[in-house]
Amino acid sequence: MDFEVLDFHTHPFLYPADNICRYKDHCAMDPRRIPDDLRAAGIGTFCGSVIRQRADVAAALGVEESDLTWWDVIHVCNQEMLELREVLGPAYLPGMMVHPDFVQESLDEMEALRARGVRLVGELVPYFHGWEDYACPGFSKILDAAQDLHMIVSIHSMGEDAMDAMAKAHPGCTIVFAHPGDGEPVARHMARLKRSPNFCLDLSGTGLFRHGVLRALLDEVGADKILFGTDYPICNPYMYVGGVALDPLLSRGEKAAVLGDNARRLFAQAGWEA
Helix, strand or coil, X not given: CXXXXXXEEECCCCCHHHCCCCCHHHCCCCHHHHHHXXXXXXXXXXXXXXXXXXXXXXXXXXXXXXXXXXXXXXXXXXXXXXXXXXXXXXXXXXXXXXXXXXXXXXXXXXXHHHHCCCCEXXXXXXXXXXXXXXXXXXXXXXXXXXXXXXXXXXXXXXXXXXXXXXXXXXXXXXEEEECCCCCHHHHHHHHHHHHCCCEEEECCCCCCCCCCXXXXXXXXXXXXXXXXXXXXXXXXXXXXXXXXXXXXXXXXXXXXXXXXXXXXXXXHHCCXXX
């Protein structure tokens, strides 16, 4: 395959306990071999955040779970992200975590990590970290800061009405919604993407398995709005690469746009070369 594939949506891990693959006992996964694993599927560059459970962080630190705030967990995720960048090398474009219940801490961390070259917030997965409302005031302040800092925000799709409210209030922020879903969620994503040139959708997780959904997305919102993503190590990267690269309903130019060109354009706008 001669496409330069950029996976916008992964969750790499430094420690085996943080590997969120559901079948990790059946597929050998060495954290240091993640670039090789993805390259075998045709993916040369990959983005993503570290997701750690509160209980796992407490166990690693040797403290009681009740002694940790959610910000303690978020900060540990971000520190592991920086460690991973050193381990995985330039193939990995790191994404940081934030928390709307800790606005000032999030803003300070965004500024500090942007100064260290990070341009991506997320993918944020609220249900892992004790929050759930994208339309809450705290997250609104974080999105304002992301816009001012020219950072890209990647969010796990959940709460259709809350996502609508958030999108309506922040049309100038570069937001990438993750997971097309199926049926009504796809239609809701299309409506959001049409509202602002700054909104995009990545193909990770559910949705791509529906025959024709990618063609429908490109027809409705344009080839520049869709980003390739796998959700590795949860999902099989070979299936997702094939789902785009082998789709006869797409032109070669559309495949190139989805598989990497669109994400590289976003990163270039944020001052980050991918």
